[in-house]
Amino acid sequence: MEISAGIPPDEATRGGEGLTPELAGRLFRAGSKVVVLGDAILDVWLSGQCDRLCREAPAAPVVDVRQQAFAPGGAGNTAVNLAALGADVHMVTAVGDDLAGAMVLEELRGRNVRTDHVVVSENRATVSKRRVVAADQVLLRFDDGDRHDGDDGETARLLDALRVALDAADALVVCDYGNGVLGPRVRRALADLRPGLPLLVLDAHDVRRWRSVSPDVVTPNAAEAGAVLQVRLPQDSDARVEFLDRHREQLAEAAGADSVVVTLDRDGAVLLTGDQPVHRTWARPAPDNHTSGAGDTFTAALTVGLAGGLPVTTSVELAQAAADIVVHRPGTAVCTAAELEQRFGTFHDAAVGPEQLARIVAEHRSAGRRVVFTNGCFDVLHRGHVAYLNEAKRLGDVLIVAVNADESVHRLKGPDRPVNNVRDRASVLAALSCVDHVTVFDQDTPVELLRELRPDVYVKGGDYTPEMLSEAPVVRAYGGQVRALGYVPDHSTSAMIERIRSTVATGGTT
Structure with missing residues (x-):
């Protein structure tokens, strides 16, 4: 095993490819510079009490909203999770010159994400996702905002901002959820810039769109991996792992990636890298209504581990531990460095x-x-x-x-x-x-x-x-x-x- 620069040999001796609280703490305090490029969304949670149905539509529940909560969603959630794990995070995105855009920027800044490189565009309405919740159940979600690719002027400003943000960066995370911002011109520009880019982690609904960029790691979920392979993955968890292992070359080729990490929700994740043995993680299952943003947390922790020089298997274990923490909370949750250090500390006895x-x-x-x-x-x-x-x-x-x-x-x-x-x-x-x-x-x-x-x-x-x-x-x-x-x-x-x-x-x- 290689000992990474930045991790003292005595600490590497103690942990090897495992994680200790001391090693995790040093990793989080290293402050790796990470640039996040992608779709920033405003997540809104409207929570209240429901004890009657609507008279105008008898099948519709009435929710008396008692509380509103706001959080950066999409690439914004990845950014705030990175910041919570100690990274120096620079957000590169485009938002509208509107209230939702202003709120996204305010929430990002309040969570230690730098927004100097965010493009504010008059030709875009910021995407927002509003969830109505009662008794810990999401009853309804309604979305609005523009999902079109940016025009020439917006894209040029975005790429200029990206080039500045990448100076001395340790990692670039690209989050493409199909909400606009990342169009063909951005992908072509990144392909041209690729020789000079740092560690590149891609979280995208369709990794095939980014094949020319040659990411180091891609993190599709099971459905997205199935779409790449043009099949529906087996439902049994062991069968899914075996199926993905057999098709690892096809997945890697389609994504142009060195490593593929397929997240399987309550069944953990599968790491496929080169000719190394398949590595699986096991998750602590949680209700589906507690899983919003867990994939963003997984990607953030994976990136922090890789940027800090940890082996990819250890980084995936770190990512799974972070995701396990957030899926046991409602809403768009964030995992902090202190919580992960505490989690690894519990294993001392x-x-x-x-x-x-x-x-x-x-x-x-x-x-x-x-x-x-x-x-x-x-x-x-x-x-x-x-x-x-x-x-x-x-x-x-x-x-x-x-x-x-x-x-x-x-x-x-x-x-x-x-x-x-x-x-x-x-x-x-x-x-x-x-x-x-x-x-x-x-x-x-x-x-x-x-x-x-x-x-x-x-x-x-x-x-x-x-x-x-x-x-x-x-x-x-x-x-x-x-x-x-x-x-x-x-x-x-x-x-x-x-x-x-x-x-x-x-x-x-x-």
Whole structure:
């Protein structure tokens, strides 16, 4: 794994490809400059009480509005989420010279988004989306505003503003939701500018329109990915992941992108990048009426991670954690850096004791869930670990990871290991969305845990075969399955630790 510039080697040693509160905090405080180009919308939430129907139209409810809330929507919501995660955000868009446009700008400025590069146009009516809410349910949404491409004058001003805003930028996020502003002339101009552009993240309803711009990452949702492939994706989550994996080249080619991250709402997200193994995240489901803007939050956190030098798999995990926070709130919500740091901090005491874990497994089993179990030292989490844990989770419904205690690692790996204590190792593992429960064991093998928990599937990663595993007879004796997954060589961890130690000693970064 590469250690990114800007993340100290000692912090990279602790986290590897996992996230710790310290690493997340440094990432958010780095203040990466991010330019957001796209459709800024005014979101309006009209909330009240509904206890009668309209006499003029008996099927229509009457809502007594008690509260109004305003928020930047569309690309504006992506911008405010970026700012809330510590980025230095510059908004580039066009709004009308009207009340809605003025309110969008006011809301953006109030949330630490720079609006120096926003074009105010007399030939445009700002798009607004008004939702009427009662008893936490959206009863009606009505939209207004212009969705046409800008005229020559507006487009020229927009592109001039973009060129100025991009000076010394770490990332450009393009948000194309079909609400005007981003027409063919803007796409052609960006294609011409592409060699000099920074990290380019695209969130668009139709990624094919931006193929000539060659984005680094695109973030379509399931329906948008299906439109690209001209099929309706399977409804079963595992089948969807497999289908997307099989069609990764077609998706990447259509978008002209290096990496494709398909968001699957309550089923998490799927990362497809080059020939790397598919990486899936698992979400904490929420009601559909609490999901407004969650995709914008996901894109914002993904961008902050990538701009800060995190590996793409870690950045996707960061994005999923941010989306999980906002989907449990009503309205157009924003995830802050402090909330994410706190979330990762909660994993510090993540390890579950054997007795409690046995009760948890019994509950899963009574609910008909398939339990998968694996174990290891996981001294510094690297991409091989992450890939095999991700694959292990896909073998069932619940993934339990048993971590060797410090004394056990010392016996197995030598006097200078572990580098990270068991509390840190467990917390980094627990922060992965594919891991459901973490426990610690003192023995050199987890045989006693396996006898107690009786998981449906026992998984090991590395150059093992089932016949080489001393645990295999125990698992087979109670009717469980034994699986050996992808090669996770120990020397990759050892080599990484030696490189980090060398880097620390010389005071450099790699």
